[in-house]
Amino acid sequence: MANFTDYTRNEETEVNSWIRFGLRLGVSAALHPFEYSKALIQIGYEPIAARPGKSMLGRPIMVLPNIFQYAGHIKRIDGFYGCYRGLAPKLAGAVLSMVVSERVAEKLDLAQREEKDESELTEEENYVQFKYNLKRDIVLTVSGIVVSHPFHVISLRMMAQFVGRETFYNSILGSIAEIWKTEGIRGFFSGLIPKLLCDVACLVLSSSTVFILNKYFIKDKVARQYNAGFTQFMFSSLLYPLQVVSTCSAISGSRLMAGQPPIMPEYSNWVDCWNDLQSRRELKRGSSLFWRSQVLQAPIIATSAFAPLPKLSRYQ
Secondary structure, X not given: OHHHHHHHHHHHHHHHHHHHHHHHHHHHHXXXXXXXXXXXXXXXXXXXXXXXXXXXXXXXXXXXXXXXXXXXXXXXXXXXXXXXXXXXXXXXXXXXXXXXXXXXXXXXXXXXXXXXXHHHOOHHHHHHHHHHHHHHHHHHHHHHHHHHHHHHHHHHHHHHHHHHOOOOOOOHHHHHXXXXXXXXXXXXXXXXXXXXXXXXXXXXXXXXXXXXXXXXXXXXXXXXXXXXXXXXXXXXXXXXXXXXXXXHHHHOOOOXXXXXXXXXXXXXXXXXXXXXXXXXXXXXXXXXXXXXXXXXXXXXXXXXXXXXXXXXXXXX
16 A cells, blocks of 8 residues: 555656646747847847947946847747747757656666655755755756757757848758758757856756755745745856857857858857857856847047047948
């Protein structure tokens, strides 16, 4: 009878996890136009000209379109369904990631356990539970990213076609053939390393910080929930440049206009991409989605005693 009860409980837990996963997929699909806009911003594509404005401190700036205006521009060009370009491989990758990562965790004896409340555990038991959960989360994250990354690359390239209006990546099978023909197996894993570094580092840092803060400083349950959300947001913001590098690396090297000069330089690897974006101060592209601006560059004042050269305007 006990075995039957355990089996029923496990089955119930698995069903609930799939329901939660389905809800997350639904939310992800609904918000896809904004993810689409964010991806184009990350690769540096700005189809709407900036307009003059002022910052909160009264400093003159150039105001860029926010995420809603950007998504509206995509809709005006490609229509409603065009806003969901790249959604199919994104969802396929998410499902594959969910299934494979759980199987990998089970093979490594890291199946999901029923968590006990911290008040019921000793200090040592609490630490053991933390280590087990962190190890399981790392395995799930790494295996999920690796197995789904080819679909992530396909999704990004489908969206990046908006820049040059190409048709190389119109279907999942056609995209697989295009990448295999032009770049080989390596093309399916473009931008994988910075994505892994970003997600794994964010997981380890946020989980460890939350564990330490909850253990020594925060005792209130409500405060702990806010602490977890704030800590994850803080580290994801800190590691955001790796997301930009991963997105640019996934597009670079393809036949798309968005991945070739003059729009995007040719990168030999992701470190080269990082160095280039850092030199141009563009590692935070897309980090602010609602208030986007460019600071006006102050004119260079000559410090020599000679009169400055006259400015030449380009012929129209």
